[in-house]
Amino acid sequence: MSSGDNIVVLENVKVYFPIRKIFSVVGYVRAVDGVSLTIKKGEVLALVGESGSGKTTLGKAIIGLVRPTDGKIFFDGVNICELSEKELKQLRRRVGVIFQDPFSSLNPGFTIFRSVEEPLVVNKIGNKQERRERVLKALSDVKLNPPDFFASKYPHMLSGGQRQRAAIARAIISNPDFIVADEPVTMLDASIRVEILRLLREIQHKYGLTILYITHDMATAKYFADRIAIMYAGKIVELGPSRSVLENPHHPYTQSLIEAIPDPDPANRFRLREVILGEPPSLINPPQGCRFYPRCRFFMKGKCDVLEPPLYRSANERLVACYLYETGMSETNRPKHE
Ligand SMILES: Nc1ncnc2c1ncn2[C@@H]1O[C@H](COP(=O)(O)OP(=O)(O)OP(=O)(O)O)[C@@H](O)[C@H]1O
Numbered sequence: 001m002s003s004g005d006n007i008v009v010l011e012n013v014k015v016y017f018p019i020r021k022i023f024s025v026v027g028y029v030r031a032v033d034g035v036s037l038t039i040k041k042g043e044v045l046a047l048v049g050e051s052g053s054g055k056t057t058l059g060k061a062i063i064g065l066v067r068p069t070d071g072k073i074f075f076d077g078v079n080i081c082e083l084s085e086k087e088l089k090q091l092r093r094r095v096g097v098i099f100q101d102p103f104s105s106l107n108p109g110f111t112i113f114r115s116v117e118e119p120l121v122v123n124k125i126g127n128k129q130e131r132r133e134r135v136l137k138a139l140s141d142v143k144l145n146p147p148d149f150f151a152s153k154y155p156h157m158l159s160g161g162q163r164q165r166a167a168i169a170r171a172i173i174s175n176p177d178f179i180v181a182d183e184p185v186t187m188l189d190a191s192i193r194v195e196i197l198r199l200l201r202e203i204q205h206k207y208g209l210t211i212l213y214i215t216h217d218m219a220t221a222k223y224f225a226d227r228i229a230i231m232y233a234g235k236i237v238e239l240g241p242s243r244s245v246l247e248n249p250h251h252p253y254t255q256s257l258i259e260a261i262p263d264p265d266p267a268n269r270f271r272l273r274e275v276i277l278g279e280p281p282s283l284i285n286p287p288q289g290c291r292f293y294p295r296c297r298f299f300m301k302g303k304c305d306v307l308e309p310p311l312y313r314s315a316n317e318r319l320v321a322c323y324l325y326e327t328g329m330s331e332t333n334r335p336k337h338e
């Protein structure tokens, strides 16, 4: 398989977690259920969806932290599902991860220097002097200046934003090609979020990185990502260039997500906004047909509840899994909402 312009290619990827009772498996949580997706070299792809939709599981599968139940995951042309644990370890040198909570990547008992240096030590990269230079360079890249000063600190001595900068330094220390940033700014004050995302963008440009940005927040996805993939109950329901998806959302679920973005205009602050009604479906026994139909205002009985809609494609790189677009995606058949 040639990778071309894509660094990641997913083909019908499924990740099912078994539910065990005593010694038998009584069912599966279908966290990721048939995802096909490509991530282009050098882009930021946002993966957006509600809590429990399978975003983190999909991100972990791409970097080999979770083995898929079925399907193929190509990383730079190599099907990682066929790799041994040893080979996967080699691959992980080429990827970095940033989590929501910097404490999960920064050991509270380690200095910032030791935490940032650790991936180099584990992967036996460089001698002591070279590693020191690389750590200080990474700290300076994430604007923890002067780097010497921050290197000697412990995580609890830093602010939330500074801790996340240190976590980013750790993620980029081994010069990865690909980074999974899983809700990297969710725990930070709103005022610092944009600052951290701007920094990530800067680093991405400087080092030609590809980033999978996992979030439930459409507003930051719009600001940060080149393309947006919308995930609902283990499936991708819409995908396209960020601006196009935000300005002209096709899937009824995407439309609801966008309407749920708080309106910054004080005049509209108390305007009643339609939010998504009901709960996300069970991933153990998902609804037949389209998984969104029980919450969908455009539900077509005898159609949406029978067979799952495929991903329909339009000319402008847009994909949408909804029968409203069966006959093509045009302004005329786009559902209008008041
Ligand atoms: N190791 C696991 N074992 C069993 N079930 C799991 C495991 N990891 C995730 N799940 C389940 O898979 C589903 C998807 O979880 P996941 O963490 O991928 O969602 P998410 O979209 O990242 O949610 P959030 O926005 O809350 O982080 C959930 O129902 C979760 O409980």
Ligand SMILES: [Mg+2]
Residues within 6 Å of the ligand: 055, 056, 057, 182
């Ligand atoms: Mg998650």
